[in-house]
Amino acid sequence: MRRIVTMMLRVAGPYRDRFAASIRHSVIGSLAQAGAYASMLPILHELSRPQVEAAAAWRWFAVFAACYAVEAVYRCREIGFQYTEWTGVIESIRLRLGDRLRRMPLRELERRATGDLTTVVGGNVVNAALGVSAVALVFLQMVIVPVVLIAVFLVVDWRLGLTLAVVTLLAVPFVRQVQRISGSGFRRVDEADAAAASRIVEYVQGLPVFKATGQVGESSVRLRAALQEQTRHQAESQSRSALPALYAAAVVQLGVIAVAAVGTALVLGADLTAPILVAVVVGAVRFAEPLATATTLTAMFEITDAAIERVTEVLDVAPLDADPDARITRFDVAFDEVAFGYTGAPVLRGVSFAVPARSFTALVGPSGSGKTTVTRMLTRYADPDAGTVRIGGVDLRTVDPTEIYRHVSVVFQDVYLFGDTIRANIAMARPDATDAEVEAAARAANVHGFVERLPHGYDTRVGEIGGALSGGERQRISIARAILKDAPIVLLDEPTAALDAESEVAVQQAIDALVADRTVVVIAHRLSTVVGADQILVLEGGRIAERGRHAELLSARGRYARMWAAQTRARHWRVEAETAKVAGVEGGQ
Ligand SMILES: Nc1ncnc2c1ncn2[C@@H]1O[C@H](COP(=O)(O)OP(=O)(O)OP(=O)(O)O)[C@@H](O)[C@H]1O
Numbered sequence: 001m002r003r004i005v006t007m008m009l010r011v012a013g014p015y016r017d018r019f020a021a022s023i024r025h026s027v028i029g030s031l032a033q034a035g036a037y038a039s040m041l042p043i044l045h046e047l048s049r050p051q052v053e054a055a056a057a058w059r060w061f062a063v064f065a066a067c068y069a070v071e072a073v074y075r076c077r078e079i080g081f082q083y084t085e086w087t088g089v090i091e092s093i094r095l096r097l098g099d100r101l102r103r104m105p106l107r108e109l110e111r112r113a114t115g116d117l118t119t120v121v122g123g124n125v126v127n128a129a130l131g132v133s134a135v136a137l138v139f140l141q142m143v144i145v146p147v148v149l150i151a152v153f154l155v156v157d158w159r160l161g162l163t164l165a166v167v168t169l170l171a172v173p174f175v176r177q178v179q180r181i182s183g184s185g186f187r188r189v190d191e192a193d194a195a196a197a198s199r200i201v202e203y204v205q206g207l208p209v210f211k212a213t214g215q216v217g218e219s220s221v222r223l224r225a226a227l228q229e230q231t232r233h234q235a236e237s238q239s240r241s242a243l244p245a246l247y248a249a250a251v252v253q254l255g256v257i258a259v260a261a262v263g264t265a266l267v268l269g270a271d272l273t274a275p276i277l278v279a280v281v282v283g284a285v286r287f288a289e290p291l292a293t294a295t296t297l298t299a300m301f302e303i304t305d306a307a308i309e310r311v312t313e314v315l316d317v318a319p320l321d322a323d324p325d326a327r328i329t330r331f332d333v334a335f336d337e338v339a340f341g342y343t344g345a346p347v348l349r350g351v352s353f354a355v356p357a358r359s360f361t362a363l364v365g366p367s368g369s370g371k372t373t374v375t376r377m378l379t380r381y382a383d384p385d386a387g388t389v390r391i392g393g394v395d396l397r398t399v400d401p402t403e404i405y406r407h408v409s410v411v412f413q414d415v416y417l418f419g420d421t422i423r424a425n426i427a428m429a430r431p432d433a434t435d436a437e438v439e440a441a442a443r444a445a446n447v448h449g450f451v452e453r454l455p456h457g458y459d460t461r462v463g464e465i466g467g468a469l470s471g472g473e474r475q476r477i478s479i480a481r482a483i484l485k486d487a488p489i490v491l492l493d494e495p496t497a498a499l500d501a502e503s504e505v506a507v508q509q510a511i512d513a514l515v516a517d518r519t520v521v522v523i524a525h526r527l528s529t530v531v532g533a534d535q536i537l538v539l540e541g542g543r544i545a546e547r548g549r550h551a552e553l554l555s556a557r558g559r560y561a562r563m564w565a566a567q568t569r570a571r572h573w574r575v576e577a578e579t580a581k582v583a584g585v586e587g588g589q
Contacts, residue, residue: 007308011128011315013092015085022081027144029074034148036067037283041156044275089129096315097121103319103401107342107382118201119194120314124307131304149283153259157272160280163262167255174248181244185237186306192230199226252288259284320380322400328407330392331488331519332357333378338387340377347373349542350387355535357488360520362530364563365539371523374539375491378521380404391489408489409482411514415474422451423458425477429485438484445480445510447473472507479510489519494529527560527567536560 005023012019039060046057097120101109146168154161203223263280266272272280333355340348348370355361363371376382377389380401389396396404409429417425426442427433433441438458442448450473454460462469469477482490492511508529515522524530531550538546538553538560546558553560 007312008128008131008304011093011308011311012089013096015089015092018081018085019089022078025074025078025081029071029078030144031148032067032071032074034145034152036064036071037286038148038152039064039067041152041276041279044279045273048273048275086129090125093125093128093311094121097125097311100315100317100319104317105320105382106376106379106401108317116194116198117314119190119197120310122197123193124190124310127303127307128311131301131308145286149286152283153280156276156280157266159262159266160259163258164255164284167251167258171248171251171255174244174251177244178248181237181240185233185240186302189230189233189237190306190310192226192233196226196230199223256281256284256288320383320401321397322403323398324400326394326398326400326403328392328394328399328403330357331407332392333489333519333521334388334390334393335374335377336388336390338377338384338389340373340382340384346385347542348377348384351539351542351544352387353535353537353544353547355519355521357519358517359534360515360522360532361535361537362522362524362533363537363539364524364527364530364560365545369539370542371539372493373542375410375493375521375523378404378489378491379408379410407487408491409485409487409514410491411475411478411482411493411511413493415478417462417469417474417477419461419463421456421459421461422447422454422477425462426458426480426484429481433484438480441480441484444483444513445476446506447476447480447510472504475507476510479507479514483510483514487518490515490521492520492522494522494524494526527564538563 009016009019042060043057043064046053046060101117146164150161150164150168152161153164199222203220260277260281263272263277267274267277335351335353338348338351339346351370351374353361363374365371377384378391378396380389380396380399383397391399391404391407418428423435423438426438426447430437435458439448442451442458451458451460492515522530522533524533527550530536533550536546536548536550536553537544538558540559546553546556546560548556554564555561
């Protein structure tokens with residue numbers, strides 16, 4: 001209980017003090033409620049005496065009224081928190097999660113499935129807030145009222161108090177069992193929810209690919225399996241806790257009968273008056289009601305507990321260490337004996353190279369040789385296992401990723417466009433940019449021409465045109481972003497490989513505009529684009545196998561020369577095939 005309240009106080013964030021106050025109000029309200037009930041007994045006692053002492057009865061009535069007034073005031077304050085702060089608590093948790101996700105190491109972010117995070121930020125936050133604003137308070141009330149009632153019964157007659165205490169103790173194991181079963185059940189339900197959410201995201205995002213590859217049936221089988229698993233866990237969790245919940249309720253109801261029986265025996269033995277017996281039975285029934293529903297609330301409490309755990313797990317992911325004052329002021333890049341592995345097995349091994357400011361370095365090598373990983377280390381995707389990555393002489397281990405991203409533009413092969421206007425999509429690199437600056441960047445990236453042909457020009461929403469943007473156009477929008485950002489270092493995963501000849505020329509012109517006069521590291525898939533590079537690094541199995549300029553590497557007759565020869569042959573075949581096709585068409589005419 002204390003653990004959960006502590007976690008709730010943490011999750012409540014800026015609402016912490018108000019939450020703590022509402023718990024205090026709940027405790028005071030519950031004590032006052034119990035006090036009001038307890039003060040009824042002396043009133044009845046006075047009224048049932050042969051010689052009624054009116055003054056004493058009124059005194060107790062004053063106590064009774066005061067207790068009720070206090071309860072009303074504090075319940076209002078407690079309920080006020082639930083009604084007015086509920087949405088605020090949700091907003092505050094989501095904002096803090098957003099901030100954490102923004103500062104979360106990219107590697108950690110990538111490790112978590114999208115559906116998992118969607119469940120945390122969506123449903124888990126609501127359930128956590130539910131706990132913060134309501135469940136804990138109701139639970140407190142359910143604990144305080146019975147305890148006070150047992151104490152009052154003990155004062156009236158120890159046998160009544162003992163009966164109530166025994167009944168409570170008998171019900172406890174069943175309540176605990178419900179708590180345990182529903183606790184583990186809800187965790188499984190939560191995991192199944194997250195898995196189903198991931199499958200839904202995967203299904204929707206992958207639909208075009210599934211359709212193209214004729215896999216729609218198989219992917220929907222996977223989705224259906226995840227949804228069935230979710231339903232199974234939900235049904236299981238409810239049915240397994242139903243029986244102990246019924247037992248707990250039955251024990252409590254039997255308890256009321258037991259109290260009434262002991263009370264009747266006491267009245268018959270002249271140890272208790274009939275009006276007090278009535279009050280005791282009313283009290284026992286009042287006590288039984290919340291305890292019988294306690295099991296349901298216990299289950300709700302477990303949902304809250306599981307949700308809070310998942311939310312705090314994300315809030316607890318530590319951002320990468322950094323010196324807040326570390327600044328990058330020069331834009332040369334250096335790798336010094338860098339080793340790195342994603343899951344233990346090394347992907348980069350002793351990689352060392354230097355990229356002078358405003359020079360052009362190309363990374364080439366077979367698929368899986370570590371090219372992308374090298375560029376990731378430059379944006380502090382993760383820290384190296386050994387060795388050092390420096391920009392402008394500063395060890396990136398000390399630099400906040402936000403500071404790195406201020407100076408580095410990254411252009412990936414996969415371009416993500418937000419459901420906003422073309423203008424907003426370009427300007428996201430620099431939200432304060434003027435329309436003229438956005439347009440200038442768009443012109444430089446060869447975007448202006450096709451944007452002018454769109455129905456609302458730069459104000460056309462990406463959603464309106466849907467898939468109408470070609471791969472090359474999307475690429476050029478992402479290059480326009482980078483041009484607008486105007487960062488001195490550019491990391492480029494060569495995007496022209498998959499484009500047709502016309503798009504390729506347009507994108508290549510955009511790239512030329514982007515890389516001019518900057519420190520550039522390019523992952524090159526086609527060697528023809530790196531002939532003019534200041535330095536070519538040939539990666540193989542996570543090591544630099546060769547390095548030099550194009551001509552030097554050709555004359556070395558090593559790995560690069562073989563790759564060059566293979567690509568040149570392939571180009572010739574393509575040209576010959578094209579020529580044969582054209583000749584065939586002409587011959588047929
Ligand atoms: N997030 C990841 N988790 C685990 N392993 C990874 C991850 N990303 C890459 N790898 C592995 O690291 C190795 C190097 O991958 P990397 O993407 O750097 O190669 P690459 O040379 O860029 O390949 P390609 O040209 O195909 O993009 C590969 O074996 C890859 O499977």
